[in-house]
Amino acid sequence: MSGSKLNIAVFVGGTSPEREVSKSSGKAIYRAINSLGYKCVLIDPAYGTFQPETDEEFFSSKDFGEITNENLIKTVKSELLDNIDLVFLALHGKCGEDGIIQSLLELKGVKYTGSGVLSSTIAMDKDFSKIIFQKNNVNTPSWFTIDKKFNRDEVVRIINSKFGYPVIIKPNDQGSTIGLSIVKKDEGIFKSIETAFQYSDLTMIEEYIPGREMTVAILEDKPLPVLEIIPKDGFYNYESKYTEGMSEYIVPAEIPNDVFKNLQEQAVKAFRSLRCKIYGRVDFRLNEDNIPYCLEVNTLPGMTSTSLVPKMAKIIGTSFEELIDKIIRYSVDGKK
Ligand SMILES: Nc1ncnc2c1ncn2[C@@H]1O[C@H](COP(=O)(O)OP(=O)(O)O)[C@@H](O)[C@H]1O
Ligand SMILES: [Mg+2]
Structure with missing residues (x-):
């Protein structure tokens, strides 16, 4: 090369x-x-x-x-x-x-390299992304967002009427699981909301999806093989994301063929719905009935040689260098 x-x-x-x-x-x-x-x-x-x-x-x-x-x-x-x-x-x-x-x-x-201005902005805003996912039949967990003037009673009421516990509380526009908590009952919720507000003016409260953690990379509009992440301590947080040996990765994910294909289709739909370009990674939860729930699209996913996108590329015979070369070539040739 x-x-x-x-x-x-x-x-x-x-x-x-x-x-x-x-x-x-x-x-x-x-x-x-x-x-x-x-x-x-x-x-x-x-x-x-x-x-x-x-x-x-x-x-x-x-x-x-x-x-x-x-x-x-x-x-x-x-x-x-x-x-x-x-x-x-x-x-x-x-x-x-x-x-x-x-x-x-x-x-x-x-x-x-990567997606243009509008796609990057929308993908960083989880709330807007999810509104667009819903419009395009990409399944996503139920949610609502609150700003800093939120009413405590109202939050508790909406959680109970919309989905119940546990819930995920996360900043609307932060990455790497920073400021994210899982809350199992009413108490603890306001502390977690406060934490999330340290990172964003908008906090998202989302239905917790029990099950498995799946992710799909997209390269030039095409999905790479689905990858399953198995965090050793049961929760995929900042530490297990970036500490060697804290998570196990299985690629291609060992799931039925139709579930695999469905995840890839949902990933491409999510990516296209935000008009993302060149490459990206779409994060999912897969529940016990093998229904995928799209969490977000990452327009600039981690790219160390042991990151997830390079792992998925390797399975189809694309080395890290080849992956970087493809991103360079597509970005030089492509229109945003
Ligand atoms: N609704 C949810 N149900 C279950 N787990 C979740 C949910 N939302 C987030 N998580 C967990 O938190 C991780 C990070 O959430 P995500 O929405 O992808 O934000 P980011 O990666 O930008 O911090 C996910 O990979 C997953 O392990
Ligand atoms: Mg994520």
Whole structure:
């Protein structure tokens, strides 16, 4: 494999709470791009024009400079992006995955990997995503959202009338299971709501779906094999997501053929319904009757070599480098 003369900048780090996760994705992506033979530089948009000099400084968990959202604008405006043909977004979370950096890059006229502005924004908003899923016959757990002026009695009343306990309480626009709780009865609910509000102005209260955890990657509009995640402590949280050995992954998932196909179909529908492009990952719960419930679409899913999307690609014979190469090629050729 040899890369063309494309100049690629990997955006890594960023300003969201998922900054550290982004560094892991960025490191793997940067290595792959180099081994593919493309010209490649690292840029941490959180730092503005004052960028680290060494790769180690980019990936270090110690901050190198001041981290501000204003630096995102400074970075994109600056000459750092002169002569760059494509930005590979290794960012996750707010101001990385949610359309904000995408819109700055659109204004600058620089191509970037993954979905466009609108899809990125909607996919980051779980409430809006679910409204669109329902409209497009993608099954999703029942839910409602509250803002900070919520009425306590009203919340308890809606839970009891809509779905009962347990419930999932999560920030409407956060990732990596940050700020998410499972609540088994009335007490504890307001503490969990408070936690969720630390990360978002809107909190989602969602019906708990007992069962299994499934995810499906989409590459250029086509589904990869379904992957099942089995968290060792029974709950797929931040720790079990990012600690080696805390989860078991089975790909292709050992489920009946029709259930497998249905999950893939639902994933493609969910992805298309938000008009996502290039690649992404759709998260599901699969209940005891094998009915899939779509939770969300991740437009910039984790991309370390052991992340879920690369695992699914590997099963169909696509190496990590080939996957990165495909994302690069589709993003350079494709229209948002
Ligand atoms: N309604 C639900 N029922 C059961 N488990 C859930 C539900 N919502 C979330 N979870 C659990 O929390 C994890 C993270 O939720 P998700 O909605 O995908 O948000 P994010 O990954 O953006 O933090 C899921 O992978 C699942 O394990
Ligand atoms: Mg998820």
